[in-house]
Amino acid sequence: MSKTSSTGKMFAVLLTKHGGIDALEYRTDLEIPTPNANEVLIRVRAAGVNNTDINTRIGWYSKSVTNPTNELENQTLNITCDDASWSGKPITFPRIQGADCCGEIVEVGENINRSRLGERVLVRPxxxxxxxxxxQCLTFGSECNGAFSQYTTCPSTEAYSIQSNMTDAELASFPCAYSTAENMIDRAQVSENQTVLITGASGGVGSAAIQLAKRRNAKVIAICSESKQALVKSLGADQVIGKGSSLIKTLGKNCVDTVLDLVAGNQFTELPEILRVGGRYVIAGAIAGPNVNFDVRTLYLKDLTFIGCTYQPRFVFENIIKYIESHEIKPIVSKTYPLHEIQQAQKDFMAKKFTGKLVLINH
Incomplete structure (x- = not known):
């Protein structure tokens, strides 16, 4: 096996603490991990950038933080809270982040059949x-080291073989965003002819949710900024509403079967109002702010169902693999960066001037 250069070392990005962009340290002198008996070693080819990377880095998951993510990036941060990770348990530093991984299996543990060597894989995030x-679950790149590195390990059961002509960057755009969106849609029991409203529709999860909801023949109403509306509509959205517009004035009350919310923040108060009686509100993100105003009478008088989505049954990721291989979904890669430019990639991510995904690639 040829794993690295003659030095026997690998490059990776270490998260050294909760903090600003300077908490990310690119290194070229790290030891290559050794897979345990039930693991595989993966040569990472590409890794997507996700909100959870930034949220974990800045400590946004701490209950002491109430601001939107983008309001914290340029502030002096002194997060030392034990609840600053998504799981509520302290992160062990240094940590190699990266929930999205496309790569090739280059070594296997003693309990794994060596026929897996050479497989192109996506890692279940x-x-x-x-x-x-x-x-109970863990996030790849949070509770364990992830894909912002030249090599990474994971349980063999979590490395899924993928048969596709897509590029590494395109495949790396799928795992976290599309499995999150598919999980939300499955939990909401979205079906044919239902009306689904998606907030943050131009982001990685939002753009995935459009495709996946349309795959189930639902009607999709998407919310995004004006500059991104044409692309969002090209993904299949039946109606696009400008970010910040009044949903009640635009749509009226009691007109939507399901809300897939990735934003929360100030607009949250309108979302229960536009849901039909018996409707479902599903959330997997709160980039516009985690604390909201809510009249609970709307919840019980309209018999609404509220669903929080983090844990994903295994079949959710298996569905994504099937959809990729059967050409039912397409990647939306806005830009790629070499791994050593991760700081710039995260700055661009926070600027939110793109649609779809930003991806880090390893040459």
Whole structure:
């Protein structure tokens, strides 16, 4: 096996603390991880950038933080809270982040068939843990090292073989965003002819949700900024509403079967109002702010169902693999960067001037 240069070292980006962009340190002198008996070693070819990377880095998941993510990036941060990760448990530093991984298996543990060597794989980003009570999980690149590196390890069961002519960057845009969107849609039981409203529709999860909801023949109403509306509509959205517009004035009350919310923030108050009686509100993000005003009478008088989505059953990621291989979904890669330019990639990510995904590539 030829794993690295003659030095036997690898390059990677270390998250050294909760903090600003300077908390990311690119290194070229790190040891290549050794897979345990049930793991595989992957040569990472591409890794997507996600909100969870930034949220974890700045400590946004801490209950002491109430601001939108983009309001914290340029502030002096002194997050030391034990609840600053998504799981509520302290992150062990240094940590190699990166939930999205496309790569090639280059070594296997002693319990894994060596026929897996050479497989092109995508790593399942939300993984089960031992003694799972139904919702216990970990995020690849959060509770364990992830894909912002030349090499990474994961359980063999979490590395899924992928047969596709897509580029590494295109494939790396799928795991986190599309599995999050598919999980939301599945939990909401979206079906044919239902009306689904998607907030943050130009982002990675939002653009994925448009395609996946249309795959189930739902009617999609998408919310995004004016500059991104043409592309969002090209993904299949039946109606596009400008970011910040009044949903009640535009749509009226009681007109939507399901809301897929990735934003929260100030517009949250309108979302229960536009839901039909018996409708479903599903959330997997709060980039516009985690604390909202809510009249709980709307919840019980309209018999609404509120669903939070983090844990993903295994079939969700297996669905994404099937959709890719059957050409039912397409990647939306806005820009790629070499891994050593991760700081610039995250700055561009926070500027939100793109549609779809930003991806880091390893040459």
């Amino acid at each position: 939300i993984q089960d843990v031992q003694d799972n009570d139904g919702f």
